[in-house]
Amino acid sequence: MFTKELMNKYANDLLFDLSEEEVNLLLEEFDVIRENMEIISNIEGISEVEPLSFPYDITVSSLRDDEDLQNISTEDALKNCHDKIEDVAIVPKVVG
Amino acid sequence: MTYLDKDLTTIHEALVNKEVNPKELADEARSKIAKTNGKLNAFNLVIDNEEYKESDSILCGIPYALKDNLSTKGIKTTACSDTLKDYVPVFNATAYEKLCDSGALLIGKTNLDELAMGGTGTTGNTGIVHNPWNISHMAGGSSAGSASSVAAGIVPYAIGSDTGDSIRKPAAFCGVVGFKPSYGLISRYGLFAFASSLDHVGVFTRNVKDAAIIVDHIKGYDKKDMTSIRDMDDVSLVNGLDGNIKGKKLFYIDEICNKDNYDNPKTKEMLDNFDSLLEKAKDLGFEVYKESVDIKLLNAIKPIYDCISCAEATSNNSNLTGIPFGPRGNGENVMDMMKDARTKGFSPLIKRRFVIGSFILQKENQEKYFLNAKRVRRLLVEIFNKLFEKYDGLILPCSSAGAPSLEQASDKITRNDIILENHLAIGNFGGYPSITIPCGFIDKMPIGVNITGKFKGDANVLNMAYALENTLEFKNQTAKGEF
Numbered sequence: 001m002f003t004k005e006l007m008n009k010y011a012n013d014l015l016f017d018l019s020e021e022e023v024n025l026l027l028e029e030f031d032v033i034r035e036n037m038e039i040i041s042n043i044e045g046i047s048e049v050e051p052l053s054f055p056y057d058i059t060v061s062s063l064r065d066d067e068d069l070q071n072i073s074t075e076d077a078l079k080n081c082h083d084k085i086e087d088v089a090i091v092p093k094v095v096g
Numbered sequence: 097m098t099y100l101d102k103d104l105t106t107i108h109e110a111l112v113n114k115e116v117n118p119k120e121l122a123d124e125a126r127s128k129i130a131k132t133n134g135k136l137n138a139f140n141l142v143i144d145n146e147e148y149k150e151s152d153s154i155l156c157g158i159p160y161a162l163k164d165n166l167s168t169k170g171i172k173t174t175a176c177s178d179t180l181k182d183y184v185p186v187f188n189a190t191a192y193e194k195l196c197d198s199g200a201l202l203i204g205k206t207n208l209d210e211l212a213m214g215g216t217g218t219t220g221n222t223g224i225v226h227n228p229w230n231i232s233h234m235a236g237g238s239s240a241g242s243a244s245s246v247a248a249g250i251v252p253y254a255i256g257s258d259t260g261d262s263i264r265k266p267a268a269f270c271g272v273v274g275f276k277p278s279y280g281l282i283s284r285y286g287l288f289a290f291a292s293s294l295d296h297v298g299v300f301t302r303n304v305k306d307a308a309i310i311v312d313h314i315k316g317y318d319k320k321d322m323t324s325i326r327d328m329d330d331v332s333l334v335n336g337l338d339g340n341i342k343g344k345k346l347f348y349i350d351e352i353c354n355k356d357n358y359d360n361p362k363t364k365e366m367l368d369n370f371d372s373l374l375e376k377a378k379d380l381g382f383e384v385y386k387e388s389v390d391i392k393l394l395n396a397i398k399p400i401y402d403c404i405s406c407a408e409a410t411s412n413n414s415n416l417t418g419i420p421f422g423p424r425g426n427g428e429n430v431m432d433m434m435k436d437a438r439t440k441g442f443s444p445l446i447k448r449r450f451v452i453g454s455f456i457l458q459k460e461n462q463e464k465y466f467l468n469a470k471r472v473r474r475l476l477v478e479i480f481n482k483l484f485e486k487y488d489g490l491i492l493p494c495s496s497a498g499a500p501s502l503e504q505a506s507d508k509i510t511r512n513d514i515i516l517e518n519h520l521a522i523g524n525f526g527g528y529p530s531i532t533i534p535c536g537f538i539d540k541m542p543i544g545v546n547i548t549g550k551f552k553g554d555a556n557v558l559n560m561a562y563a564l565e566n567t568l569e570f571k572n573q574t575a576k577g578e579f
Contacts, residue, residue, distance in 0.1 A: 010454040014410065015417070015431070016438040016447055026448050029509040033452060036399035036509075040468050043392055043475070051470030052477060054293045054323060055279045055527025056551065070320070076186035080421030089420060091430045 002030040100124050100159065101249030101574050104306045108154045118157030118201055122146040125159040125203040128250040135231050135579040136248060138241035140164055140222045141172055141205040148201040155313055156199030161245045161254035164205040165212050166192055166297070167286035171202075175288050176220025177210045179416040179441030181423050189286020190321070191255060191297050191314040198313050203251060206241025209507075210443050212257055212290045213409060214238050215265065216505040219445050224502060227270060228575035229541055233499040236266030239300070243270040246300040249574035253310050254300045259290045260401050261494075261520035263298045264532040268544025269499035271534040271573055273561075274300050275307040277554045279527025280325040282311065283318035291408035294401075294524040302572045304533065304562040308333040311554070328552060336555035341563040342381035344556075345487040346547070348374070351391050352492060352515050362497040362538055363516065369536045370493045373545055376567050377491070382560075385487065389479060396472050398518040400525070402509065403456055403469035410453030416441065445507055452509075477526040484528075484550035489560050491547050492519060494532050498541030520546060529554040531561045534570035542570075 007026050011018045018026070040046075074087045083090045099107050099116055110116045129139050139161070148157055162168065165175040167185035174180040188196070195202070209219040217225035217240025225240035227233040228248040235244040239256030243266035246254050256263040258276040267274025276298035284295055299310045312333050318324045348370075351357070355367050374384050418425045418437025425436030442450070456465045483490070496516040523530035530548040537543065547564070549557035565571050 007451060010451045010458075011447065014414075014438070014450050014454050015435045016442060016450075017435065018447060018451070019444070022444050022447060025444070025508070026451055029448060029452070030455075032509050032511055033402070033455075035511070036402065037465050037468075039392070039396050039399050040403070040472050041464060043396060043472055046468055046471045046475070049471040049474055051467045052474035052525075053470055055477065055525065058323065070187075072186055077420070079186055080183050081419075082422075082424045091419060091433065092428060094430060 002027055002034070098124060098249070100128065100252055102252065103303055103572055104154055104158065104252055104309055107158050107252060111157050118148060119146045121157065121159050122201060122203060125251055128248070129204060132248055132250065132579050136226045136228055136244050137223050138206055138225055138244040138248065138250065139204040140176065140207050143171070143202055143204055146201060149196060149199045151197070151199035153198035153313065154309060155195065157201055159201045159203035159251055160195070161204050161206045161242055161251045162192060162202055163208055163239050163242050163254070163256045165208060165257060165288040166255065168192055168202070168205070171205070173205065175211045176208050176222050177441065177446070178221050179418070179422050179438070183421050187286065190283035190318045192286065194314045194316070206239070206245055206254060208240060209238035210446055211288065211413065212238040212259060212262060213446060213449055214507045215260070215262070216507055217266065218502065218505045219443060219507060221443070226579070227499050227577070228579050229271060229577045231577060231579055233501050233541060234269065234505050236269035236499060238262040239266055242300050243267055243272060243274070246270070246272045246302060247575045248579060252301065253306055256298055256300055257287055258296045258298050258524065259294045259405060260524055263300065264520050264523070264530060264546055265494055267300055267532040268494035268534070269542065271542030271570065271575065272300055272302055273304055273307050273534070274298065274532040275311065275558070276523060276530050277311050277315065278325065278529045278552050280321065280323040281315045281328060281554060283316070283321040283324050285318055285320040289412040291405040292412060293408060294405060296524065302574070304531070304558055304565050305334060305337055307531065308337055308558050325552065331555060333555050333558055336559050337562045338559065339563045339566060341560050343383065344489070344560055345383045345385065346377060346489050346491045346560070347385045347387045347483060347487045348491050349394070350386050350388050351394055352519055358496070360496065365538050366493050366495070366497055366543060369538070369543060370545065373535055374491070377564060380563060380567055387483060393472065393476055393479065394515050394519070397476070397515065397521055398513045400469045400473050401518070401521045402452070403465055404473065406449050406453035407456045407466050410450045410457060413450070473525050476522060480522060480526055480528070481550070484553070488556055489547045489549045491545065494520065494544040494546045498538045498543050523548050527551050529557040531557055533561050533565050534573065535568060
């Protein structure tokens with residue numbers, strides 16, 4: 001089920017490469033992960049249970065007012081950008 | 097005469113009485129960091145000025161340390177990851193902002209496991225953090241530098257974050273107090289997100305009262321955090337510390353504490369210590385009960401944690417591309433640049449965690465893995481919510497032994513995980529207030545006991561820990577190792 005090709009595909013989807021050593025370690029870990037996931041899947045009656053996404057059920061009963069809560073200036077937004085000109089970040093040309 | 101190894105009230109009184117001034121306190125902290133950092137590696141950045149706001153707060157002019165995954169405007173914050181090398185935030189985390197408003201004096205940023213995704217304090221790009229009780233042992237993680245710096249008496253308190261046990265386990269390993277309050281009591285705004293549904297901001301101190309003082313200063317509703325608690329602004333945690341616990345009901349879980357389940361002599365020693373602690377608790381006026389929880393659900397704690405945390409982390413860290421911030425990658429197009437930046441920037445551990453998260457989040461796996469993990473999370477939370485209706489708190493050892501030696505440090509996912517090492521994540525699943533206090537030693541390394549209570553029951557949890565702490569001899573201790 002878990003192959004080197006699959007590990008590399010997942011890594012590629014996440015925009016990074018894995019070394020051969022990393023792939024092998026992952027395959028070892030995935031054996032354990034699969035067993036651990038079975039522990040979860042084998043708990044009786046879970047198909048009837050609603051997933052809990054936060055420590056408690058969060059219900060939003062109203063929309064916030066449409067107010068401007070914060071603003072980061074263009075100058076601030078570009079402070080950590082390593083390649084910029086005037087008020088934009090420079091990247092290679094995307095459209096031909 | 098040193099001050100920063102004392103409690104907050106003592107330091108504050110010394111300032112009020114003009115025995116010492118904030119500059120001298122800052123100098124003391126910097127001098128201790130200079131002397132110890134070669135061996136402990138608790139800090140990656142030391143602030144070389146004494147800027148603080150004048151205020152009438154007890155925290156005014158007193159140095160503290162901040163885990164390096166909380167945004168500090170104009171001060172480098174890297175989460176010990178190459179992907180954030182030289183990153184300087186342009187806004188403040190709410191917890192930090194509140195400390196600034198109280199006049200607290202930030203003295204340095206502390207090392208952590210990369211992006212807070214680890215439990216050893218050995219995986220950050222700034223190197224291994226050492227335990228001040230014995231530098232050949234780990235401090236624990238991920239808030240390793242915060243725990244180490246408080247234990248070493250460098251600062252009276254440090255801020256940390258806790259997604260699975262990242263405050264409470266290193267606190268136990270370093271012999272200090274570690275408190276993670278209810279989910280949302282302290283705003284997560286400006287905390288670099290690891291797993292948003294589990295992340296908490298909390299504190300390390302050397303006594304329970306100081307933990308209450310700090311959380312009183314940094315808690316409060318924050319509209320910048322959608323999960324921020326709205327109805328606890330008026331609660332004073334420090335005023336709730338009266339030590340009156342007569343008739344309070346504690347429970348422990350038989351499946352976790354039964355010595356017959358363990359072969360390791362150190363774990364048996366840990367559980368002997370726990371037994372004698374329970375006797376002391378009873379003598380103090382606590383009622384102590386044994387409860388049973390389905391072992392299948394307890395065995396699921398670590399798998400649930402791995403599943404939810406890896407999945408959420410994969411998504412949360414997708415913004416680390418090297419384009420808007422962080423070191424740029426090389427490439428002829430944007431995708432190649434991002435791929436190069438992420439390949440070079442993330443450590444092997446982080447990449448493995450993200451691949452696991454990606455697997456769990458694949459369309460064909462979400463139902464079976466991600467949603468099932470969240471379903472079992474609900475089952476566990478419902479069980480503990482019911483137990484907290486019956487009892488005031490859950491009491492358990494924090495781990496199966498003291499801090500492992502650095503040779504044993506591993507963040508690899510293995511089959512050897514035991515519940516005694518993983519149960520603290522229950523506090524994150526249900527957002528429960530949860531505190532570790534030191535309770536003894538095994539082989540000269542400190543161990544801790546944890547008390548967890550119902551959601552929003554922070555005052556009760558702190559008061560129970562406060563009472564128990566006063567019967568033990570470890571309050572305000574600093575590490576006795578050579579560092």
